[in-house]
Structures are given as C-alpha cells and as structure tokens.
Amino acid sequence: MAQQGNAPKSRNSSLPSVLLRSAVLIGVLSLALTYLDAPLWSRIAEGFGRSRDKYAVGSGSGICRQEVKLSPTNIKAERFVRDKVESPAYHAEIIKKLSGIIQIPSESYDELGPIGADDRWNVFYRIEEYIESNYPKVLEKATLEHANTHGLILTWRGSLPASEAKPLLMLAHQDVVPVLADTVQDWTHPPYQGHFDGEVIWGRGATDDKGYLISILESVDLLIKSGFTPKRTVILAFGCDEEISGENCGRPIADFLHHRYGDEGIYLIMDEGSMGIQREFNQSFAMVSVAEKGYLDVGINVTSTGGHASNPPDHNVIGIMSEIVMAIEENAFPGRVTTKNPMFGFLECAAVHAPQSSMPSTVRSKLGRVAGGDIHAQAQLAQDLDHMRYYFRTSQSVGKMSGGVKINAIPEIASTMVNLRLAVESSISLVEQHYENLVRPIAQKHGMVFEGFRSSYGSPERRKVSLYGVDALEPAPVSPLDSESWRVLSGTIRNTLRPLENDDELIVTPYLMPANTDTKFFWALTKNIYRFTPINLVDNLNRAHTTNEFIRAGEFVREPLFFATLILNADDAAAGV
Numbered sequence: 198m199a200q201q202g203n204a205p206k207s208r209n210s211s212l213p214s215v216l217l218r219s220a221v222l223i224g225v226l227s228l229a230l231t232y233l234d235a236p237l238w239s240r241i242a243e244g245f246g247r248s249r250d251k252y253a254v255g256s257g258s259g260i261c262r263q264e265v266k267l268s269p270t271n272i273k274a275e276r277f278v279r280d281k282v283e284s285p286a287y288h289a290e291i292i293k294k295l296s297g298i299i300q301i302p303s304e305s306y307d308e309l310g311p312i313g314a315d316d317r318w319n320v321f322y323r324i325e326e327y328i329e330s331n332y333p334k335v336l337e338k339a340t341l342e343h344a345n346t347h348g349l350i351l352t353w354r355g356s357l358p359a360s361e362a363k364p365l366l367m368l369a370h371q372d373v374v375p376v377l378a379d380t381v382q383d384w385t386h387p388p389y390q391g392h393f394d395g396e397v398i399w400g401r402g403a404t405d406d407k408g409y410l411i412s413i414l415e416s417v418d419l420l421i422k423s424g425f426t427p428k429r430t431v432i433l434a435f436g437c438d439e440e441i442s443g444e445n446c447g448r449p450i451a452d453f454l455h456h457r458y459g460d461e462g463i464y465l466i467m468d469e470g471s472m473g474i475q476r477e478f479n480q481s482f483a484m485v486s487v488a489e490k491g492y493l494d495v496g497i498n499v500t501s502t503g504g505h506a507s508n509p510p511d512h513n514v515i516g517i518m519s520e521i522v523m524a525i526e527e528n529a530f531p532g533r534v535t536t537k538n539p540m541f542g543f544l545e546c547a548a549v550h551a552p553q554s555s556m557p558s559t560v561r562s563k564l565g566r567v568a569g570g571d572i573h574a575q576a577q578l579a580q581d582l583d584h585m586r587y588y589f590r591t592s593q594s595v596g597k598m599s600g601g602v603k604i605n606a607i608p609e610i611a612s613t614m615v616n617l618r619l620a621v622e623s624s625i626s627l628v629e630q631h632y633e634n635l636v637r638p639i640a641q642k643h644g645m646v647f648e649g650f651r652s653s654y655g656s657p658e659r660r661k662v663s664l665y666g667v668d669a670l671e672p673a674p675v676s677p678l679d680s681e682s683w684r685v686l687s688g689t690i691r692n693t694l695r696p697l698e699n700d701d702e703l704i705v706t707p708y709l710m711p712a713n714t715d716t717k718f719f720w721a722l723t724k725n726i727y728r729f730t731p732i733n734l735v736d737n738l739n740r741a742h743t744t745n746e747f748i749r750a751g752e753f754v755r756e757p758l759f760f761a762t763l764i765l766n767a768d769d770a771a772a773g774v
C-alpha cells in the first residue's frame with residue numbers, strides 16, 4: 198500500500214477562498230488563464246463543481262455502483278446445485294475428480310512440434326478420455342467437437358437459436374507449465390500425485406487451470422442432473438497450449454467458433470483470472486479483469502566487420518549494444534493513470550467502498566483530476582501507487598544478450614532481446630517509435646546504418662543497427678461495464694461468492710490482467726470478455742508456475758455454484774430477447 202499522507206494544503210482550502218482566488222484570477226488575469234498549469238485550473242474547476250465529493254465513501258454518486266444479488270428464476274435448479282456444494286459426499290467426489298486430472302501430466306513445452314508430428318502431445322488424449330469417462334451425462338447432452346485434435350469444444354445446445362440468444366462461452370486450458378526435473382524434490386507432495394491432505398489439493402495444475410476446468414464441467418453436469426434445459430446455448434472450450442503460444446489449440450478453437458457464430462456472436466466469455474477475490478484497502482473485492490496488457494518482444498542486432506583484437510575500433514558491436522541497452526533502461530516508459538485503464542475503475546471502487554481511512558488521501562484526492570484528464574495528476578497518481586507500477590505503465594525487461602565468440606577476435610554481431618508488456622493506453626507502433634527514437638541517434642553517432650521496425654532489412658551494409666519485432670500483441674480491448682453481460686456476471690458474483698475475513702460486502706471491480714490468456718484469440722467474438730477465478734487467489738497465485746502449486750478444497754468445491762448460477766442467470770436474460 199502507498200503510505201498514508203496528509204492532503205497537500207491547497208486541497209483543504211475552503212470553498213470561499215477558492216471562489217475568491219478564482220474571482221481574482223478570472224477578473225484580472227482572464228487572458229492569462231489559458232497559460233496556467235492544468236492542475237491549478239482544474240483545482241479551481243473542482244472548487245465550483247465539488248467533483249471531489251464523488252470520491253467520498255458512500256457518496257451515492259453512482260461510481261462503482263454494485264448490482265443487486267442476482268438469483269436465478271429456476272429455483273429448483275439453483276437449490277439442487279446449492280445442496281450439492283454443501284454436501285460432504287459431493288466434496289469427496291469433485292476433489293477426487295480434480296486429483297485424478299492432476300495425475301495426467303499434460304505439460305506443454307516451448308519447443309513442441311506440431312500436433313500429429315510431436316508425440317508429446319499424445320498425453321492430451323488421456324485428458325479427453327478422462328473427461329469422457331468422468332462426465333458421461335455431459336457427453337450425452339453436449340456435443341464434443343475437436344479443433345486441431347486436442348482443442349475440445351463441448352456445445353450444450355439451448356432451445357433458442359444463437360441468433361436469438363447468443364451462446365455463453367467458458368474457457369479453460371488442459372495444459373500445465375512443465376515441472377523441471379531438478380525441482381521435483383522441492384515439492385512437499387509429488388507434483389503429479391494430486392494429493393489431498395484434508396484441506397488442500399496439491400499438484401501442478403491445481404489452480405492453473407485444472408481446478409477451473411473441472412469446475413465448469415461440474416457446473417454443466419450438476420445442471421443437467423437437476424433437470425435444467427437451457428434456452429441459451431452453453432459452450433465449454435478447452436485449449437491445450439495456453440501456457441505456450443496458444444497457436445495449436447487456442448487459435449484453432451477461436452477460429453472454429455468464429456466460423457460458426459461470427460463477429461459478436463458470443464454473449465459473454467469467461468476465462469481464468471489473475472486475481473480472483475482479494476482484500477485491498479481493507480475491503481474484499483472480486484477482481485474481474487476486463488483487459489490485458491499488450492505484448493512485444495523487440496530484437497536488436499548490431500553488426501559490423503570483425504578483425505584481429507590487436508587492432509580494435511574504439512567501440513565495437515558489444516560496446517555499441519551496451520550503449521543501446523543503457524539508453525533503453527534510462528528511458529523507461531513513464532507511468533500514468535488514465536480513465537481508459539480498468540485500474541482507475543478499481544481505484545474508484547476502493548474510494549467509494551473501502552473504509553475511508555484505508556485509502557490514502559493522496560490517492561483519493563487525485564481521482565477527480567485524473568478523471569478530468571489532468572495529465573499532471575495522472576503522472577503523480579502513478580507515482581503514489583509505485584508499488585503497483587506495472588499496472589500503469591509499459592514494462593521492459595532486457596532478457597537475452599549475446600555477442601562475441603572468441604576472446605582474441607573482434608565480434609561481428611551482438612544481439613539483444615527485450616520483453617515488453619504494453620500499458621492499455623499504448624500500442625505496438627507507439628512502443629516501436631519510442632525504441633527507434635532512442636536507437637537511431639546511437640547508430641548515427643557511430644556512423645552506422647539504422648534499420649527500424651518497418652525496414653526491409655537485409656541491407657548489404659555491413660555496419661548497421663537493426664530493430665525488429667518478434668511476438669507482438671496489442672493491448673486487449675477493454676470489455677464494457679455497461680453491458681447486460683457485465684450486469685449478469687456482477688450480480689452472479691454478488692449472489693454466490695462471499696467476502697473475505699469480516700467484511701460485510703464483496704465489491705465487484707474491474708481490474709487489469711498483466712499477463713495474457715487464450716482470450717487474445719477471441720476479440721472478434723464478443724466485447725464481453727471477463728477473466729475471473731471465483732476463489733481467493735491471494736496465496737495460490739504465487740505458486741501457479743512454480744513448486745507446491747495448490748488449491749484450497751473449501752473454495753474449490755464451491756466454484757461450480759458460481760458457474761452454474763452464471764449459466765442460469767444468463768439463461769434468464771435470454772428470456773427477454
């Protein structure tokens with residue numbers, strides 16, 4: 198948390214004094230107003246508009262308005278699912294199912310060949326068989342189709358056509374991050390044993406993402422068993438390579454569904470989240486990621502003629518590359534909090550719903566100015582929230598560097614790779630421009646040819662600096678908070694999930710996902726893409742890609758209630774069309 202501090206003096210000035218100051222300014226210096234710095238001008242404007250009151254706790258301003266708890270009209274189906282998730286016999290059953298799927302080591306490796314050519318994909322046949330044998334009712338009511346062999350698509354057809362009620366789509370991935378051989382002994386319980394110690398289920402994939410996969414399957418299974426038949430089609434889709442590129446299953450599944458349902462053909466997409474339910478500012482939040490940062494790997498090559506080390510130039514390719522890396526790190530991307538960033542929505546929610554004393558007044562006092570577009574306040578707020586800096590800026594990390602093969606030879610090439618995660622306000626072309634502006638002068642200074650991102654490379658020139666993009670993904674479009682889909686999701690969260698500790702209320706808030714999910718392939722299918730895991734992820738998250746991954750049984754067994762209620766509520770919304 199940012200340190201709590203007192204508001205700057207000027208923030209406390211009384212309305213009359215602001216009025217007086219404004220009157221003087223307007224009367225005497227009206228022309229000069231244009232040249233005043235933005236903060237002063239907006240402080241004055243605020244004095245008139247009293248806009249800062251909006252960000253007081255319980256201001257009733259409609260900011261971060263919470264939906265009512267949404268109960269399905271199908272009381273019988275809801276009751277059936279609720280009774281199940283409270284029953285110890287059911288707990289034992291669903292825990293066994295999770296434990297069993299953890300025992301299938303469906304690892305995805307960076308260097309996997311294509312499906313069909315690389316035998317290591319075959320483990321995914323076992324996942325499919327496992328689903329088929331554990332969910333016979335689902336397989337009976339829903340149609341199973343395949344996208345590129347291991348992408349699984351289950352369609353539980355509703356009575357209404359997709360043109361009248363767009364399908365609800367829930368995603369999960371079958372693959373897990375590999376367990377490195379020399380870390381196996383660091384696990385308290387073997388990673389692929391699926392050990393349940395009475396409280397926690399241990400193993401690779403417990404949180405990421407097999408708990409989610411089993412929960413959504415369970416939700417459909419329970420609803421089928423309750424006798425419910427949907428009006429709105431429900432689709433479950435399971436990728437096989439979310440942890441690597443997503444090209445083998447993620448993209449084929451998206452293409453398959455896009456071909457069938459078309460642009461904007463889906464009602465709502467649910468996928469794994471990065472935050473789930475957490476406590477911040479002394480308040481429980483259900484953090485729904487409504488956007489993802491972008492992604493870019495930038496490659497830099499410096500090439501020159503080599504030669505004997507006894508006759509070196511003042512700066513060889515390694516020296517010049519070092520200069521470039523220094524320039525990159527010294528010109529890091531500035532932080533800025535804007536209203537486009539869902540994290541601003543989170544701060545608004547915290548301002549009006551968290552205890553007044555738990556949100557630093559330095560933060561609260563800037564929200565109105567940030568909303569008004571004051572760029573000074575936007576930068577200052579990012580500074581105040583430096584402990585969460587990468588939610589508010591593009592990150593850059595120089596991850597690989599190579600150059601030189603022999604101590605007595607002048608190197609001919611130095612190469613570097615930089616990994617960037619793009620702020621929601623940024624874009625691939627803005628980041629590329631920034632890098633070109635930094636690197637071009639260094640190339641010129643050393644009399645080298647400069648090749649930017651849009652160059653046709655391969656210039657015969659031997660002495661050159663080249664920039665090139667490798668993997669690239671724009672920041673995800675921000676999902677709307679005023680759609681029916683969002684209202685149904687929010688109302689479902691509030692109806693089925695509980696706040697942490699002694700909080701009275703669970704506040705649903707938009708959030709930003711710093712990493713990427715398979716949803717990156719689904720942008721055309723709907724604007725309503727929500728990444729959210731309906732459990733307390735506070736500790737689980739840190740273990741997702743490392744040793745001792747786990748999920749708490751008490752939370753896991755309730756996940757199907759959330760997903761089943763979402764299906765029922767989305768079905769009720771279909772009645773109105």
Ligand SMILES: *[C@@H]1O[C@H](CO)[C@@H](O)[C@H](O)[C@H]1NC(C)=O
Binds near residue numbers: 496663665
């Ligand atoms: C950069 O150098 C690497 C080898 O270090 C090479 O594979 C790559 O093709 C080069 N790219 C450009 C654009 O020069």
Ligand SMILES: *[C@@H]1O[C@H](CO)[C@@H](O)[C@H](O)[C@H]1NC(C)=O
Binds near residue numbers: 198477478479554555
């Ligand atoms: C949360 O509340 C406790 C007790 O009221 C207080 O001591 C603590 O500083 C608060 N935490 C935050 C982040 O404001």
Ligand SMILES: [Zn+2]
Binds near residue numbers: 406
């Ligand atoms: Zn995952």
